[in-house]
Amino acid sequence: MGLYVLLQPEEDADAGVVERAQGHPSLVISSGDARMTVQIAGREGGAEMAIRFARQLEEAAGVFAERCEALTKLAPLDFDALAATLGTTPDEVAAAVERENDKPPAVVDSVAFAETGTSAEDPR
Numbered sequence: 001m002g003l004y005v006l007l008q009p010e011e012d013a014d015a016g017v018v019e020r021a022q023g024h025p026s027l028v029i030s031s032g033d034a035r036m037t038v039q040i041a042g043r044e045g046g047a048e049m050a051i052r053f054a055r056q057l058e059e060a061a062g063v064f065a066e067r068c069e070a071l072t073k074l075a076p077l078d079f080d081a082l083a084a085t086l087g088t089t090p091d092e093v094a095a096a097v098e099r100e101n102d103k104p105p106a107v108v109d110s111v112a113f114a115e116t117g118t119s120a121e122d123p124r
Contacts (some may be wrong), residue, residue: 007031027054 013031020026027038040050071077085096 005036007034007036 007029008031010032015027015029018026018028024039029036029038038050038053040046
């Protein structure tokens with residue numbers, strides 16, 4: 001059985017590492033009355049899995065922060081306008097995404113795109 005957790009940080013949101021018993025670190029994420037703790041699994045390979053997960057979490061959190069920052073540089077997000085544009089039900093959102101996917105793909109000049117520094121490889 002899976003567990004889906006949605007956390008929308010409140011003013012008191014916090015993340016940190018505690019080590020109540022030596023050699024047993026915990027990553028603690030809290031916001032309001034909610035708290036989530038990540039620990040090393042007590043089995044073979046548990047430490048390696050925790051390390052891999054923590055590195056992925058670190059990278060994803062950085063990408064998330066950059067995206068949130070970019071979205072709010074010009075103005076605060078207007079969730080009412082977004083809901084009106086995208087719809088408020090999953091079916092309406094799915095229909096909007098499908099309409100967007102039915103559009104023909106944009107043509108990109110790969111040389112010009114690479115020259116902007118947004119591509120890892122130089123096509124020349």
